Amino acid sequence: MERNGQSEAISHSLADEQGHQNLEAMKAGMFLRKVRSRSWKRQRHYKLQEDCKTIAYKSNGIKMTDLFKKIFSISDVEVVREGHQSEALLSVADEFPAVRCFTLVFRGRRGNLDLVADSAKEAQAWIQGIRALMENMENMDESTKLDQWISDWFLKADLNKDGRINFKEAKKLLKIMNVDMNEEHMADKSESGTLEDQEFVEFYKMLTERTEVLDLFQDYSSDGKSLSQCDLEEFLREEQLEGEGSYEHALQLIDRYEPSDTARMNHMMSVDGLLMYLTSPEGSIFNPERQDLFQDMSQPLAHYYISSSHNTYLMEDQLKGPSSVEAYIQALKRGCRCVEVDCWNGSNGEPVVYHGHTLTSKILLKDVITTIANYAFKASEYPLIVSIENHCSIEQQEVMALYFRDILGDMLLTNTVDGVSSELPSPEALKRKILLKGKKIENESENPTGEVSDEDEAAEINKDSPPTNGKKSKQNLCKELSDLMFCKSVHFHSFEHSRTSAKSNEMSSFSESKAHKYSKEADFVLHNTRQLTRVYPSGMRTDSSNYSPVDMWNMGCQIVALNFQSAGMEMDLNDGLFTQNGCSGYILKPEILCKRERLFDPENPEERDDYHPLLFYVKVISGQQLPKVKQKEWSIVDPLVRVEIYGVPLDQAKQETKYIDNNGFNPHWNETLQFTIHTPELALVHFVVEDYDKASRNDFIGQYTIPFTNIQPGYRHVHLLSKDGTSIHPSSIYVHIKITEL
Known part of the structure; x- marks a missing residue:
């Protein structure tokens, strides 16, 4: 795998002359x-x-002969935006034209990189060049990606860039990669005392030989050398439970994953082909049939969980953190379908968005609405709800109404007659529509001043603080803005009042503490079969931490709003639930939470008519290339795996393996964990890998969350994610899953 050859291959893959010129310009370097x-x-x-695959950079003052110290990988870049598509570049729009500006958006929570070239031509060289390289990396197969990953590490160790590393450098590098090694392991075929890049790749593959996969291969191979089509069919039927049509399926897998042309022609699969299948998306624990849109999208909105953000404008905490349109972009790109906009009077008659009465920075409402218009339907075509907290004067409310109408245009749903019908429309019927949610004037003939009670919203504004002197505040509402509201914010009186009087487009918001209080009442589940309910974090969470959304999902609450900017278990669960169904931001609630004639009680799931508990066995077999968590050279992780079940109270459980001492590279646990799942359709399985520490709290290594109903049985890989929910390829854990009736 010569680096120059690789570069030429990539140049060739960029096809046209312009692509080659862009690549050469980038390799020559540019200010x-x-x-x-x-x-x-x-x-x-x-x-x-x-x-x-990597871009290096250094400050202007450093001599050109000095080594580039700072590097980022093309694989870290999620998207390249052209023009003034960030607050930083908008602030210099009068100085630098859009054709010279571009933004690199990185995966996870790493900040964007805003850049200005000296000319439009130079800007395009980088924009087109990086996009082409990103596409090239996306199109690699798993084997090539692994070779690339190994080569990346080799390049880090090859400090003098001569294409070889000595034993000491190799040992140091492998320690960084969580591997411990001895000199006799070194595969120095050239007997030069060093490893060249291809020797290093072979050396690495020797160290990573998957004996557990080889054993499985031998169990099903008729001749011990290959899997015939019949052998593979038997494996798929017996272990993977892919019984129907598995003969044809076996042939498809051989064609797709077998690297040997000879074996493929003879309808055989080698151990390398089996490994490529097991590490592919088809061999993943997540059923690929449920990753695309597979649910009925024609039911009323109240029948869906809706991915929802709280204080969407914030990048950090809600006391002094920055507000940014970038926070809306990131939430919408993650499939969020309900965003929050807190509107306040700004200078020069321009409404602003920020967390009122705090030191959070302010952004212009018109910039927020423009961003929503640009990104509303990039990740999902299903309706976007914009939840508005309105603290503006009548004059600035008129400006708000003007911006919503003019900027959103045809996307804005305007047929907002009270009540709509006995039920809300479906996500399918509302495709590519933006629904505003906020206060509405009750009845214009009875209330000509447009004065509305602010009691429910005041509770939301003050985040659980009672109104001053116990008095209900009032606010005058502009009719033009009121008329744009599709979902009407209303004060919640009681479940009985809701059942007899509520219109389908009326929505109440509850703080997490109030929602927990109401969850003790059986009518809450029934209420949520008809009405949309929004739940938001307590105002005491000044650090923008989150509550567990599971209890609210168990009650059928649709809009369970979380602080998307705060990584952690709560967002892991949210991401896990909404990764299915095409990442559309809408998940059809289980039938038990949609039927009004049969009331489901999460506290007593065994009382349901169709109660069928399941036994869930997870054999945690091994781990692969776990990332280092402490950057000290001598430190190697002591990994353990914890499996956590989230769902109805009876299902909440966690178990963990023992830790493996000093091996993050290819640890073997071979431990089976067992759970009873009482309500499978509400259960989420959270895999967590940690570095054991007897003296302090364990360090996080990786995680993965999956709805129980999406799990594929058999031998599967769990591809680990970072705290931010981004891939940490090639890190994974290898498991065997078995699900039986109790």
Whole structure:
């Protein structure tokens, strides 16, 4: 795997002459301005490395002969935006034209990189070049991706860039990669005392030989050398429970994953082919049939869980953190279908968005609405609900109404007659529509001033604090804004009042504490079969932490709003639930939470008519290439795996394996964990890998969350994610799943 050859291959894959020129320009290096704000602009020298996978950069003042110290990978870039598509670049729009500006958006919570080139031509070289390289990396098969990953590590160790590393460097590198090794392991075929890059790849593959997969292969191979089509069919039927049509399925898998042309022609699969299948999306624990849109989207909105964000404008905490349109972009790109906009009077008659009465920064409402218009339907075509907290004067409310109408245009749902019908429309009927949710004037003939009670919203504004002197505040509402509200915010009186008087488009909001209080009442589940309910975090969570959404989902609450900017178990669960069904942001609630004639009680799931508990066995077999969590050279992780079940109270459970001492590279546990699942359709399974520490809290390594109903049985890989929910390829754990009736 020569680096120059690899570069030429990538150049060739970029096809046209322009693509080749872009690549050469990037490899030659270029000065670009890095912009953080109107007052912070610095020149940096950026250069594509010979591997065509990483970009190095250094400050203007450093000598050109010095090594580039700072590097980021093309695989870390999620998207390249052209023009003034960030607050930093908008702030310098009068100084630098859009054709010279672009933004690199990184995966996870890493900040964006805003850059300005000296010319439009240079900007396009980087924009088109990075996009082409990203596409090239996306199209690699798993085997090539692994080779790339190994090569990346080799390049880090090859400090003098001569294409070889000595034993000491190799040992140091492998410790960083969580491997311990002895000199006799070194595969120095050239007997030069060093490893060249291809030797290092072979050496690495020797160390990573999957004996547990080889044993499985031998169990099903008729001749001990390969899996015939019949052998593979038997494996798929007996272990993977892919019984129907598995003969044809076996042939498809051989064609798709077998690297040997000879074996493929003879309808055989080698151990390498089996490993490629097991590590592919088809061999994943997540049933691929449920990753695309598979649910009925024609039921009323109240029958769906809706991915929902709280204080969407915030990047950090809700006391002094920055507000940014980038927070809306990130939430919408993650499939969020309900965003929050807190509107306050701004200077020069321009409404602003921020967390009122705090030190959080302010952004213009018109910029927020423009961002929503641009990104509303990039991740999902299903309706977007915009929840509005309105604290503006009549004059600025008129400006709000004007912006919503003019900027959103045809996307804005305007047929907002009270009541709509006995039920809300379906996600399918509302495709590519934006629904505003907020206060509405009750009845214009009876209330000509447009005065509305602010009691429910006041509770939301003050985040659980009671109104001053116990008095209910009032607010005058602009008719033009009121008329745009599709979902009407109403004060919650009682479940009985809701049952007899509520219109289908009326929605109440509950703080997490109030929602927990009402969850003790059986009517809450029934209420949520008819009405949309929004739940939001307590105002005491000044650090923008989150509550567990599971208890609210168990009650059928649709809009369980979380602080998307705060990583942690709660967002893991949210991501896990909404990863299915095409990442559409809408998940059809289980039938037990939609039927009005049969009331489901999460506290007593065994009382349901169709109660069928399941036994869930997870054999945690091994781990692969777990990331290092402590950067000290001598430190290697001591990993353990914990499996946590979230769902109805009877299902809440967690078990963990023992820890493996000093091996994050290829640890073997071979431990079986067992759970009883009483309500499978509400259960989520959370895999957590940690570095054991007897003296302090364990360090997080990786996680993965999956709805129980989406789990594939058999031998599967769990591909681990970071705290931010982004892939940490090739890290995984290898498990065997068995599900039986109790």
